[in-house]
Amino acid sequence: ARPGTFRRPARGRGGGDAGGESGGWKAGGDGPRGGRGGGKPGQKRYQPQQVQTVGARRRGREAKKERLEAKRDANKTEKAEILEVGLEGMPLRDLAEALATTEAEVIKILFMKGVMCSVTQTLDYDLVEMVAKEMEVEVLKAEESSVEDQARKTSEFENMLDFDFMQPRPPVVTVMGHVDHGKTSLLDAIRQTRVAKGEAGGITQAIGAYQVEVEVGGELKTATFLDTPGHEAFSAMRARGARVTDIVIILVAADDGVKPQTQEAIRHAQAAGVPIIVAINKIDKEGADVERVKQMLAEVELLPEEWGGSTPMIPVSAHTRQGIPELLETILLVAEVEELEANPDRAAMGTVVESYLDKARGSTATLLVQAGTLRLGDSVLAGDTYGKVRAMEGSNGPLESAGPSAPVVVLGLSGVPLAGDTFEVCESESVARNRAEEVAQKRRLARLADQAGGGSKVTLSNLTPDWNSNDPGLLKLNLILKADTSGSVEAIKAALSSLPQTKVALRFLMAQAGEVTVSDIDLADASEGIVFGFNNNVSEACTAYAQKRGVEVRSYNVIYDLIDEVTAAMEGLLSPVTEKETVGEAEVRAVFGSGSTRIAGCLVTEGKIVKGATLQVMRGGKSEDSEAKVVYEGKITSLRRIKDVVKEVERGLECGIAIKEFADWKEGDKIIAYRMVEKMQTLDAISADGMQSVDFQD
Secondary structure (H helix, E strand, C coil): CCCCCCCCCCCCCCCCCCCCCCCECCCCCCCCCECCCCCCCCCCCCHHHHHHHHHHHHHHHHHHHHHHHHHHHHHCCCCCCEEEECCCCEEHHHHHHHCCCCHHHHHHHHHHCCCCCCCCCEECHHHHHHHHHHCCCEEEECCCCCHHHHHCCCCCCCCHHHHHHCEECCCEEEEEECCCCCHHHHHHHHHCCCCHHHCHHHCCCCCEEEEEEEEECCEEEEEEEEECCCCHHHHHHHHHHHHCCCEEEEEEECCCCCCHHHHHHHHHHHHHCCCEEEEEECCCCCCCCHHHHHHHHHHCCCCEHHHCCCECEEECCCCCCCCHHHHHHHHHHHHHHHCCEECCCCECEEEEEEEEEECCCEEEEEEEEEECEEECCCEEEECCEEEECCEEEECCEECCEECCCCEEEEECCCCCCCCCCEEEEECCHHHHHHHHHHHHHHHHHHHHHHHCCCCCEECHHHCCCCCCCCCCCCEEEEEEEEECCHHHHHHHHHHHHCCCCCCEEEEEEEEEECCCCHHHHHHHHHHCCEEEEECCCCCHHHHHHHHHHCCCEEEECCHHHHHHHHHHHHHHCCCCEEEEEEEEEEEEEEEECCCCCCEEEEEEEEEEEECCCEEEEEECCCCCCCCCEEEEEEECCEEEECCEECCEEECCCEEEEEECCECCCCCCCEEEEEEEEEECCCHHHHHHHCCCCCCCCC
16 A cells, blocks of 8 residues: 555454554554554554544533533522421422422431431421521411411402403302301292202201392392301301302391301401391291390491491391392392493303212212303313313203303313312313313322321421330321212311321321222222211112221211211220329328327318228428428228228218328328229320420430
8 A cells, every 4th residue: 555545454353564452443554453563654543533532522521511510500499598388387398499408408407306207298387497497597487378368369250351341240149157047048048949958967068059030129130149058167168159259148047146157257258358248047036136146246347237337137037038038139239239240252261169970970060150151062171170061050950051150060071170170161172181181280299299108297296106006106097088079078178187186197098079989998998998978878889898898988968977986086096095083182180009000090181082092192392392292102901980991981071091011100191092094095185285395406
């Protein structure tokens, strides 16, 4: 080859003309693979070009690394200077993100303070504050969201484009008040139906929505009525009713007066900022006192119009229909003053009032249209569910369309939406599906976070193991809850979650509307849980299957029965405790005998002294500078009344007490007789005992 030309040599091993290092590439020559060494003058090698390529790759990797670090820095979360945390605490992962640190670092801080927890658990407020203090971040208590906050109107269903097309609409009227004050009976009188007779326990346990035509002054007008539960467990339902209403009727029984749920309903209405009308019901009953009720309402800042206030108060009787026309006339007059309007010529929007799973018809939802017009075939998005409206029913039968203020029962959704969700009509079913999937994913993540760590929350009060049980730590009761409506599920979960859970924690493995199924039984069997059904029937097949698998299935129609039995089940998990119970007290007035056979002559001052009871002999403590000390503790050997041997001596009588192992009696000694008794623990007592402060040492 000519000098200066390049030719790839053949692959081979060993020496060659150039000799040297094996495995190198040589430029020029016919020899096998060679390396450094005596090549011919003027021949060039590949090695400098190879070094240049490696350097370029190295520089490329460094540039890529710099780009990734810049991207990571751009997405890096900055540490919060002030952290706002509610009393419910926050998940450990969220805390680590807010503090711009790792989960491992948070776990390390807690471990050094003596707290063991995992990444998936939720920390209570005190532990969050403790970790944040270590990271030099200030923690503020977030204002607790009350039920009154839930009653505030948060959704606006009209925009600027609707104002030129507004038309009058019927009022939405919510009837609220204390349980058993006659809310449903009043609506029966207005609708002339008999709903209340068919309700379990005689109390409303779901929101009922009806649209009726009423005649006022010879003219037919339409109004929508919502009936809310009065039981204390249904606070969220009442708040939801107040949020979607235009006018609130506060119902008060004339023979019972203002009660706790009456006051709560008034707060809901005031939080929603809607007009209030008071209906004083049961004026036909014996003991009814309308003036006393008005006085009680004035104490909660509701003054009747005749007393110079602004609240209409109408005496009525749902049984005799007395005062019903005056009440309806007042409702429509207030509605006219409010000038209620909506745009019917737009895509419908509104609120899910109630929802449930019907065995024959599938997912069923009661919707309150608050803007626009809902039509058959519309693609609806409601929370994490979607679908086309296959069928629609109103108060008087099937409908093809429903305008503003109309409550309708809709079929065709993909699932059971949550009561209180906002619904809207979308351009197409695919758009509704995509948006529903986004909501479903967010709720799924929130649900997993809520159940993380076995459904428990790490708190300062549950760090100490339960020494009375075989298993250390927090006891758990797994529940599968199936109810008739999503509103009932919401109310039951809220009521059960409010129970003290310092020693026994409730874990909801499933809580949804629908009937109890075989899969629910399997879940309870795998998790050693209990299945609770509310207002739904358990099929014979499910009952037989549950008996075969040894799973307990309980059904209820009244919510407070369910709450009482869950409370009993939680208390049943607790081991009994042995407590000291004082039987009686006595004072030594004289000492008889000598040596080891000395007898204390005593006067029983409290209770009674019983032979065989354990007693404490207390000495001293009569002056401010001295404290009473226990000089002996043991069993009573002999108890006499005068000369007779007796089993017990009552208060106010004298007796002689002798103890075989103790003879150092002195006048003025105080005797406390007690016995050890075994008692079952209660949730309230444990909750009170668990309020102890825990000091952490650095």
